[in-house]
Amino acid sequence: MxxxxxxxxxxxxxxxxxxxxxxxxxxxxxxxxxxxxxxxxxxxxxxxxxxxxxxxxxxxxxxxxxxxxxxxxxxxxxxxxxxxxxxxxxxxxxxxxxxxxxxxxxxxxxxxxxxxxxxxxxxxxxxxxxxxxxxxxxxxxxxxxxxxxxxxxxxxxxxxxxxxxxxxxxxxxxxxxxxxxxxxxxxxxxxxxxxxxxxxxxxxxxxxxxxxxxxxxxxxxxxxxxxxxxxxxxxxxxxxxxxxxxxxxxDLNLFTLDKSITMNWLNTKPEGSVVYVSFGSMACLANEQVEELAWGLKKSSFYFLWVIRDTEETNKLPKGFVDGIGDKGLIVNWSPQLEVLSNKALGCFFSHAGWNSTIEALSLAVPMVVMPQWTDQPTDAKFVEDVWKVGVRVRVDEDGIVRRDEIERCIKEVMEGQSGREMRMNAKKWRDLAIEAVSxxxxxxxxxxxxxxxxxx
Missing domain, CATH: 3.40.50.2000 (Glycogen Phosphorylase B;)
Incomplete structure (x- = not known):
């Protein structure tokens, strides 16, 4: 009773x-x-x-x-x-x-x-x-x-x-x-x-x-x-x-997390200097796309934290890439995403525009580069770029691949310059409204x- x-x-x-x-x-x-x-x-x-x-x-x-x-x-x-x-x-x-x-x-x-x-x-x-x-x-x-x-x-x-x-x-x-x-x-x-x-x-x-x-x-x-x-x-x-x-x-994670490697590396980086790259739990990029993404990240010259889910995906990386990035990049199988997105070192989220990732970024005031893969993601990407104005959507070529120069361009647009500052201001606005909604x-x-x-x- x-x-x-x-x-x-x-x-x-x-x-x-x-x-x-x-x-x-x-x-x-x-x-x-x-x-x-x-x-x-x-x-x-x-x-x-x-x-x-x-x-x-x-x-x-x-x-x-x-x-x-x-x-x-x-x-x-x-x-x-x-x-x-x-x-x-x-x-x-x-x-x-x-x-x-x-x-x-x-x-x-x-x-x-x-x-x-x-x-x-x-x-x-x-x-x-x-x-x-x-x-x-x-x-x-x-x-x-x-x-x-x-x-x-x-x-x-x-x-x-x-x-x-x-x-x-x-x-x-x-x-x-x-x-x-x-x-x-x-x-x-x-x-x-x-x-x-x-x-x-x-x-x-x-x-x-x-x-x-x-x-x-x-x-x-x-x-x-x-x-x-x-x-x-x-x-x-x-x-x-x-x-x-x-x-x-x-509380209920279906993937094994070892956050110490990720967070220890992230905590050594300057404020707003890191590009966080993650495509969620289901996306599977083609070999050619993984290679273009790798070289695009390196060309951008920013620090990057890249989540690649498993051995199969890791094997798609260009030969010698991991050894050649030094401390400029960190590649992990999974990461504590909320802790990463809320870390002061983070400057940009390179994402598939899945809704959970997108609403996390909006709620934590993180601007985005979005590369949608399937299901709801193209529509989410449209809103990220044109409605909420908190990020930029990559453009694919005639073969359906996002090339390294495009990846570099989009990262620099979000991380640098006037448009990047506007995206960060908009992201802070949506964060404030997210907090207001649940308060x-x-x-x-x-x-x-x-x-x-x-x-x-």
């Missing part, structure tokens, strides 16, 4: 099982827990067994569901399509079992927040009569484009450009999500992002990991079509409002309180 008095309600949060989706949902979980709710984060059996996460606190606990591949996770599936299909079957069954388990406890589930990629979780939640909210990890702009395509309001293939969408700048084909810009690319993933809206009209609320002033016009346009609110940015509180005690990391009484904070009131009153 005492537990019931402590917690206002019990929320079950179900992320898609990849790092870029676990991070924002986990941070949202901690934000809810700070407001007196009991939170259960349901990760897959495979992630739980391999990463053995500790329970973060009494108010955020870890539980599991199955994706159908308990021994090997995604790598065990024969195809993307097979993984998504099996996860729907196994996930629906085990999610229902999890809700049933808590039904007879002192804290039954009151609300399910599900990653919109797992659209089937809504049907499970509604089968138990629960309040259910879809959590979208990408920008309002990208989500709105997918919404319009799903409902036939934006016809494919796009036959004429530029494309005019309410609340957005005019978009060329290269500014659209890659599934639209390149017809037939990764059809299983394209179906998944469109399926986010297959039943979203039945969700009680749509939560988006952005903040209102960052995308106010798009948010206003999208909210006319669905009950949507902004609740971001979902960074650890230490980097924003610092209202949540000991919240200085994402007490800010737009995102009010939206979270309103969301909670819908199933606690």
């Amino acid at each position: 005492e537990e019931k008095k402590i917690h206002r309600a019990h929320v079950l949060i179900v992320p898609y099982p990849s790092q870029g989706h676990i991070n924002p949902t986990f941070q949202f979980a901690k934000r809810l827990a700070s407001k007196g709710l009991k939170i259960t984060l349901a990760i897959t059996n495979f992630i739980y067994k391999t990463k053995k996460p500790s329970q973060p606190s009494d108010s955020v606990q870890i539980d599991t569901i199955s994706d159908g591949y308990d021994d090997g996770g995604f790598s065990e599936a024969e195809s993307i399509d097979a993984y998504l299909q099996n996860m729907e079957v196994a996930g629906s069954k085990t999610l229902a079992e999890l809700i049933t388990k808590y039904k007879s406890s002192s804290n039954p589930i009151d609300c399910v927040v599900y990653d919109a990629f797992l659209y089937w979780a809504l049907d499970v939640a509604k089968g138990f009569g629960l309040f259910a909210a879809a959590f979208f990890t990408q920008t309002c702009a990208v989500n709105f484009i997918y919404y319009l395509v799903h409902h036939g309001l934006l016809k494919l293939p796009v036959s004429t450009t530029p494309v005019s969408i309410p609340g957005m700048p005019l978009l060329e084909l290269q500014d659209m999500p890659s599934f639209i810009g390149v017809q037939g690319q990764y059809p299983a993933y394209f179906e998944m992002v469109l399926n986010q809206f297959s039943n979203a009209d039945r969700a009680d609320l749509v939560l988006v990991n952005t903040y209102y002033k960052l995308e106010s016009q798009v948010a206003d346009s999208m909210s006319k079509f669905c009950p949507m609110v902004t609740i971001g940015p979902t960074l650890p509180s230490f980097y924003l409002d610092n209202r949540i005690l000991n919240d200085n990391d994402y 007490e009484g800010g737009t995102s904070d009010k939206n979270i309180d309103e969301f909670i009131s819908k199933f606690t009153n």
Whole structure:
């Protein structure tokens, strides 16, 4: 009975099982827990067994569901399509079992927040009569484009450009999500992002990991079509409002981190002198692109910290490159990105424009060079350069490669001169607005309180 008095309600949060989706949902979980709710984060059996996460606190606990591949996770599936299909079957069954388990406890589930990629979780939640909210990890702009395509309001293939969408700048084909810009690319993933809206009209609320002033016009346009609110940015509180005690990391990392090498090197460099290069957890650059990037970084003459994920990527580096850079550059397999982005030595983030990386940079006032690869990244890059004006987008040649001279040019534009100063000023403005959004009484904070009131009153 005492537990019931402590917690206002019990929320079950179900992320898609990849790092870029676990991070924002986990941070949202901690934000809810700070407001007196009991939170259960349901990760897959495979992630739980391999990463053995500790329970973060009494108010955020870890539980599991199955994706159908308990021994090997995604790598065990024969195809993307097979993984998504099996996860729907196994996930629906085990999610229902999890809700049933808590039904007879002192804290039954009151609300399910599900990653919109797992659209089937809504049907499970509604089968138990629960309040259910879809959590979208990408920008309002990208989500709105997918919404319009799903409902036939934006016809494919796009036959004429530029494309005019309410609340957005005019978009060329290269500014659209890659599934639209390149017809037939990764059809299983394209179906998944469109399926986010297959039943979203039945969700009680749509939560988006952005903040209102960052995308106010798009948010206003999208909210006319669905009950949507902004609740971001979902960074650890230490980097924003610092209202949540000991919240200085994402807590559940799927990659092994050794941050001492990175931070020790970074701490020896002058303020604003380092270019940080990272393309996230999924991008895989072609051999030729890795070589051009390597020589472009060296030609720029700035210090650089380059994250290259694994041995396969490392083997793409030009022969003798690592030995020849000396202390001018550091190449690592992974890095503590938030600590890097907030370090005084950092001057620029050379990024793939994935949304988590982009919103981290915006929230930490770091200007960018963006080299989008796929999915939402081309649209994010468009906003970085032309709407938020905090960076520059590289230009590809006729072979689809960004050459070393272009890489050097873009880095120097951000790191030096008047345009670089303007980008840094704009970045500081967006950081201030990010902090304002999550601080007490800010737009995102009010939206979270309103969301909670819908199933606690």
